[in-house]
Amino acid sequence: MNDDRVHAHIRSFSGRRGHFTSGQRSAYESLLPRYGLPFTNQPLDPEVVFGRRARLVLEIGFGMGETTTRIAREHPDVDYLGVEVYPAGVGSLLRQIEEHDLTNVRIIQHDAIEVLRDMIAPASLDRVHVFFPDPWPKARHHKRRLIRPEVVGLIASRLAPGGALHCATDWAHYALQMLAVLAAEPSLENMAGEVSVSDNIDQARGFSPRPDARPLTKFERRGIGLGHGVWDLLFVRRPDGA
Numbered sequence: 487m488n489d490d491r492v493h494a495h496i497r498s499f500s501g502r503r504g505h506f507t508s509g510q511r512s513a514y515e516s517l518l519p520r521y522g523l524p525f526t527n528q529p530l531d532p533e534v535v536f537g538r539r540a541r542l543v544l545e546i547g548f549g550m551g552e553t554t555t556r557i558a559r560e561h562p563d564v565d566y567l568g569v570e571v572y573p574a575g576v577g578s579l580l581r582q583i584e585e586h587d588l589t590n591v592r593i594i595q596h597d598a599i600e601v602l603r604d605m606i607a608p609a610s611l612d613r614v615h616v617f618f619p620d621p622w623p624k625a626r627h628h629k630r631r632l633i634r635p636e637v638v639g640l641i642a643s644r645l646a647p648g649g650a651l652h653c654a655t656d657w658a659h660y661a662l663q664m665l666a667v668l669a670a671e672p673s674l675e676n677m678a679g680e681v682s683v684s685d686n687i688d689q690a691r692g693f694s695p696r697p698d699a700r701p702l703t704k705f706e707r708r709g710i711g712l713g714h715g716v717w718d719l720l721f722v723r724r725p726d727g728a
Protein backbone atom coordinates (compact mmCIF):
# COMPACT_ATOMS: atom_id res chain seq x y z
CA MET A 487 0.00 0.00 0.00
CA ASN A 488 1.57 3.30 -0.87
CA ASP A 489 1.89 5.79 1.96
CA ASP A 490 -0.62 8.39 0.73
CA ARG A 491 -3.32 5.76 0.40
CA VAL A 492 -2.53 4.43 3.86
CA HIS A 493 -2.64 7.81 5.56
CA ALA A 494 -5.81 9.03 3.87
CA HIS A 495 -7.64 5.73 3.85
CA ILE A 496 -11.41 5.55 3.86
CA ARG A 497 -12.88 4.15 7.08
CA SER A 498 -14.55 0.77 6.74
CA PHE A 499 -16.61 1.29 9.91
CA SER A 500 -19.29 3.75 10.89
CA GLY A 501 -19.20 6.11 13.85
CA ARG A 502 -21.98 4.23 15.64
CA ARG A 503 -21.17 3.88 19.31
CA GLY A 504 -23.35 0.96 20.31
CA HIS A 505 -24.67 0.42 23.78
CA PHE A 506 -22.82 -1.41 26.47
CA THR A 507 -24.69 -3.85 28.64
CA SER A 508 -23.60 -3.44 32.24
CA GLY A 509 -21.57 -6.68 32.01
CA GLN A 510 -19.77 -5.50 28.89
CA ARG A 511 -19.03 -2.14 30.47
CA SER A 512 -17.58 -3.62 33.62
CA ALA A 513 -15.50 -6.13 31.58
CA TYR A 514 -14.31 -3.27 29.39
CA GLU A 515 -13.26 -1.19 32.37
CA SER A 516 -11.63 -3.94 34.40
CA LEU A 517 -10.15 -6.29 31.78
CA LEU A 518 -8.98 -4.10 28.89
CA PRO A 519 -5.74 -3.21 30.70
CA ARG A 520 -5.02 -6.94 31.04
CA TYR A 521 -5.99 -8.31 27.62
CA GLY A 522 -5.90 -5.18 25.46
CA LEU A 523 -2.88 -3.92 23.58
CA PRO A 524 -2.70 -0.17 23.03
CA PHE A 525 -2.27 0.93 19.44
CA THR A 526 1.32 1.97 18.71
CA ASN A 527 3.26 2.56 15.54
CA GLN A 528 5.86 -0.03 16.54
CA PRO A 529 5.55 -3.63 15.31
CA LEU A 530 4.55 -5.83 18.22
CA ASP A 531 6.61 -8.82 19.29
CA PRO A 532 4.16 -11.74 19.64
CA GLU A 533 6.59 -13.65 21.82
CA VAL A 534 6.59 -10.82 24.34
CA VAL A 535 2.81 -10.35 24.13
CA PHE A 536 1.88 -14.03 24.56
CA GLY A 537 4.99 -15.24 26.39
CA ARG A 538 5.59 -17.98 23.83
CA ARG A 539 6.24 -18.56 20.14
CA ALA A 540 3.12 -19.91 18.42
CA ARG A 541 1.18 -19.56 15.20
CA LEU A 542 -0.48 -16.15 15.08
CA VAL A 543 -3.95 -15.36 13.69
CA LEU A 544 -5.36 -11.86 13.28
CA GLU A 545 -9.12 -11.33 13.10
CA ILE A 546 -10.47 -8.11 11.65
CA GLY A 547 -13.81 -6.91 13.05
CA PHE A 548 -14.69 -9.66 15.55
CA GLY A 549 -18.05 -8.05 16.42
CA MET A 550 -19.25 -9.62 19.68
CA GLY A 551 -16.38 -12.14 19.62
CA GLU A 552 -18.50 -15.30 19.49
CA THR A 553 -16.47 -16.86 16.67
CA THR A 554 -13.16 -15.66 18.12
CA THR A 555 -13.90 -17.36 21.42
CA ARG A 556 -14.93 -20.64 19.85
CA ILE A 557 -11.88 -20.80 17.61
CA ALA A 558 -9.49 -19.78 20.39
CA ARG A 559 -10.93 -22.42 22.73
CA GLU A 560 -10.58 -25.10 20.07
CA HIS A 561 -6.96 -24.15 19.31
CA PRO A 562 -5.15 -23.39 22.57
CA ASP A 563 -1.84 -23.86 20.73
CA VAL A 564 -2.54 -20.87 18.45
CA ASP A 565 -2.46 -17.18 19.45
CA TYR A 566 -5.20 -14.76 18.36
CA LEU A 567 -5.15 -11.01 17.93
CA GLY A 568 -8.68 -9.65 17.65
CA VAL A 569 -9.07 -6.17 16.19
CA GLU A 570 -12.35 -4.30 16.62
CA VAL A 571 -13.35 -0.66 17.01
CA TYR A 572 -16.79 -1.26 18.55
CA PRO A 573 -16.51 -0.83 22.37
CA ALA A 574 -19.48 -3.06 23.27
CA GLY A 575 -17.94 -5.82 21.12
CA VAL A 576 -14.60 -5.38 22.89
CA GLY A 577 -16.40 -5.62 26.26
CA SER A 578 -18.22 -8.74 25.05
CA LEU A 579 -15.03 -10.55 23.99
CA LEU A 580 -13.28 -9.51 27.22
CA ARG A 581 -16.08 -11.15 29.21
CA GLN A 582 -15.66 -14.37 27.23
CA ILE A 583 -11.87 -14.33 27.66
CA GLU A 584 -12.36 -14.16 31.41
CA GLU A 585 -15.21 -16.66 31.49
CA HIS A 586 -13.25 -19.30 29.55
CA ASP A 587 -9.88 -18.43 31.01
CA LEU A 588 -8.41 -17.85 27.57
CA THR A 589 -4.70 -17.10 27.61
CA ASN A 590 -4.30 -17.04 23.81
CA VAL A 591 -6.37 -13.96 22.90
CA ARG A 592 -5.43 -10.28 22.94
CA ILE A 593 -7.51 -7.35 21.71
CA ILE A 594 -6.50 -4.23 19.86
CA GLN A 595 -9.29 -1.64 19.80
CA HIS A 596 -8.33 0.34 16.75
CA ASP A 597 -8.78 0.58 12.97
CA ALA A 598 -7.46 -2.75 11.64
CA ILE A 599 -5.94 -1.08 8.57
CA GLU A 600 -3.66 0.99 10.79
CA VAL A 601 -2.95 -2.01 13.02
CA LEU A 602 -1.84 -4.04 10.00
CA ARG A 603 0.21 -1.16 8.67
CA ASP A 604 1.98 -0.19 11.91
CA MET A 605 1.81 -3.03 14.46
CA ILE A 606 2.15 -6.17 12.38
CA ALA A 607 5.52 -7.11 10.92
CA PRO A 608 5.63 -8.25 7.29
CA ALA A 609 5.25 -12.02 6.75
CA SER A 610 4.41 -12.63 10.43
CA LEU A 611 0.82 -13.94 10.39
CA ASP A 612 -0.29 -17.51 9.95
CA ARG A 613 -3.87 -16.51 9.09
CA VAL A 614 -6.14 -13.49 8.75
CA HIS A 615 -9.89 -13.83 9.36
CA VAL A 616 -12.43 -11.39 7.95
CA PHE A 617 -15.86 -12.79 8.78
CA PHE A 618 -19.00 -10.98 7.67
CA PRO A 619 -17.39 -7.55 7.27
CA ASP A 620 -19.79 -4.59 7.06
CA PRO A 621 -21.44 -4.99 3.64
CA TRP A 622 -21.95 -1.29 2.91
CA PRO A 623 -24.81 -2.16 0.55
CA LYS A 624 -25.40 1.29 -0.98
CA ALA A 625 -23.41 1.85 -4.17
CA ARG A 626 -22.03 5.16 -2.93
CA HIS A 627 -20.60 3.33 0.12
CA HIS A 628 -18.92 0.45 -1.71
CA LYS A 629 -15.63 2.30 -1.45
CA ARG A 630 -15.77 1.71 2.32
CA ARG A 631 -15.70 -2.05 1.99
CA LEU A 632 -12.72 -3.56 3.73
CA ILE A 633 -11.94 -6.04 0.99
CA ARG A 634 -10.58 -3.66 -1.61
CA PRO A 635 -7.30 -3.87 -3.52
CA GLU A 636 -5.02 -1.73 -1.36
CA VAL A 637 -6.19 -3.35 1.90
CA VAL A 638 -5.86 -6.86 0.44
CA GLY A 639 -2.32 -5.99 -0.69
CA LEU A 640 -1.52 -4.88 2.87
CA ILE A 641 -3.06 -8.04 4.40
CA ALA A 642 -1.16 -10.27 1.95
CA SER A 643 2.13 -8.58 2.86
CA ARG A 644 1.58 -9.43 6.55
CA LEU A 645 0.89 -13.12 5.87
CA ALA A 646 3.80 -15.52 6.05
CA PRO A 647 4.33 -17.42 2.79
CA GLY A 648 1.77 -20.25 2.89
CA GLY A 649 -0.39 -18.23 5.34
CA ALA A 650 -4.12 -17.94 4.61
CA LEU A 651 -6.65 -15.14 4.28
CA HIS A 652 -10.15 -16.40 5.05
CA CYS A 653 -13.14 -14.16 4.28
CA ALA A 654 -16.85 -14.90 4.55
CA THR A 655 -19.92 -12.86 3.67
CA ASP A 656 -23.65 -13.31 3.28
CA TRP A 657 -23.96 -10.50 0.73
CA ALA A 658 -23.83 -11.83 -2.83
CA HIS A 659 -22.65 -8.52 -4.29
CA TYR A 660 -19.82 -8.27 -1.77
CA ALA A 661 -18.93 -11.95 -2.31
CA LEU A 662 -18.42 -11.23 -6.01
CA GLN A 663 -16.31 -8.15 -5.19
CA MET A 664 -14.20 -10.22 -2.78
CA LEU A 665 -13.65 -12.89 -5.40
CA ALA A 666 -12.57 -10.36 -8.01
CA VAL A 667 -10.29 -8.40 -5.65
CA LEU A 668 -8.64 -11.44 -4.06
CA ALA A 669 -8.10 -13.15 -7.41
CA ALA A 670 -6.43 -10.00 -8.73
CA GLU A 671 -3.86 -9.88 -5.90
CA PRO A 672 -0.78 -11.51 -7.46
CA SER A 673 0.74 -12.73 -4.20
CA LEU A 674 -2.37 -14.76 -3.32
CA GLU A 675 -3.55 -18.10 -4.65
CA ASN A 676 -7.11 -19.39 -4.40
CA MET A 677 -7.43 -22.63 -2.40
CA ALA A 678 -10.64 -23.34 -4.32
CA GLY A 679 -8.80 -23.51 -7.63
CA GLU A 680 -9.70 -21.61 -10.73
CA VAL A 681 -11.63 -18.35 -10.47
CA SER A 682 -14.38 -17.41 -12.87
CA VAL A 683 -15.72 -13.95 -12.08
CA SER A 684 -19.27 -13.19 -13.15
CA ASP A 685 -21.98 -10.68 -12.25
CA ASN A 686 -24.14 -13.64 -11.38
CA ILE A 687 -23.29 -15.31 -8.08
CA ASP A 688 -24.61 -18.66 -9.30
CA GLN A 689 -22.21 -18.63 -12.23
CA ALA A 690 -19.11 -17.36 -10.42
CA ARG A 691 -16.52 -20.02 -9.50
CA GLY A 692 -13.80 -19.84 -6.90
CA PHE A 693 -15.64 -19.89 -3.55
CA SER A 694 -14.61 -22.45 -0.93
CA PRO A 695 -16.88 -24.70 1.10
CA ARG A 696 -17.12 -23.42 4.70
CA PRO A 697 -14.00 -24.83 6.38
CA ASP A 698 -14.63 -26.52 9.73
CA ALA A 699 -12.25 -23.93 11.16
CA ARG A 700 -15.04 -21.34 10.88
CA PRO A 701 -17.76 -22.23 13.37
CA LEU A 702 -21.38 -21.72 12.37
CA THR A 703 -22.76 -18.76 14.33
CA LYS A 704 -26.35 -18.20 15.49
CA PHE A 705 -26.63 -15.34 13.05
CA GLU A 706 -25.48 -17.49 10.15
CA ARG A 707 -27.69 -20.43 11.08
CA ARG A 708 -30.68 -18.11 11.11
CA GLY A 709 -29.71 -16.71 7.68
CA ILE A 710 -29.32 -20.16 6.19
CA GLY A 711 -32.76 -21.06 7.60
CA LEU A 712 -34.17 -18.05 5.75
CA GLY A 713 -32.56 -19.23 2.53
CA HIS A 714 -29.71 -16.69 2.51
CA GLY A 715 -26.40 -17.69 0.96
CA VAL A 716 -23.01 -17.56 2.65
CA TRP A 717 -19.78 -17.50 0.67
CA ASP A 718 -16.33 -18.39 2.02
CA LEU A 719 -13.14 -17.34 0.28
CA LEU A 720 -9.82 -18.94 1.17
CA PHE A 721 -6.64 -17.63 -0.38
CA VAL A 722 -3.01 -18.39 0.59
CA ARG A 723 0.09 -16.31 0.15
CA ARG A 724 2.21 -17.93 -2.52
CA PRO A 725 5.18 -19.80 -1.05
CA ASP A 726 7.65 -17.53 -2.79
CA GLY A 727 5.89 -14.58 -1.12
CA ALA A 728 5.61 -12.99 -4.57
Ligand SMILES: C[S@@+](CC[C@H](N)C(=O)[O-])C[C@H]1O[C@@H](n2cnc3c(N)ncnc32)[C@H](O)[C@@H]1O
Binds near residue numbers: 498547597617621
Ligand atom coordinates in the same frame (compact mmCIF):
# COMPACT_ATOMS: atom_id res chain seq x y z
C1 LIG B 1 -20.92 -6.87 10.44
S1 LIG B 1 -19.82 -6.93 11.80
C2 LIG B 1 -19.37 -8.67 11.83
C3 LIG B 1 -18.81 -9.08 13.13
C4 LIG B 1 -18.30 -10.53 13.25
N1 LIG B 1 -17.13 -10.76 12.45
C5 LIG B 1 -19.36 -11.54 12.94
O1 LIG B 1 -19.15 -12.38 12.07
O2 LIG B 1 -20.42 -11.51 13.59
C6 LIG B 1 -18.34 -6.14 11.21
C7 LIG B 1 -17.47 -5.60 12.33
O3 LIG B 1 -16.26 -5.10 11.79
C8 LIG B 1 -15.86 -3.98 12.53
N2 LIG B 1 -14.94 -3.20 11.69
C9 LIG B 1 -15.20 -2.67 10.48
N3 LIG B 1 -14.12 -2.07 9.98
C10 LIG B 1 -13.13 -2.23 10.90
C11 LIG B 1 -11.79 -1.81 10.96
N4 LIG B 1 -11.23 -1.12 9.96
N5 LIG B 1 -11.07 -2.11 12.04
C12 LIG B 1 -11.63 -2.81 13.07
N6 LIG B 1 -12.90 -3.24 13.08
C13 LIG B 1 -13.65 -2.95 12.00
C14 LIG B 1 -17.16 -3.27 12.86
O4 LIG B 1 -17.04 -2.44 14.01
C15 LIG B 1 -18.11 -4.45 13.10
O5 LIG B 1 -18.20 -4.79 14.46
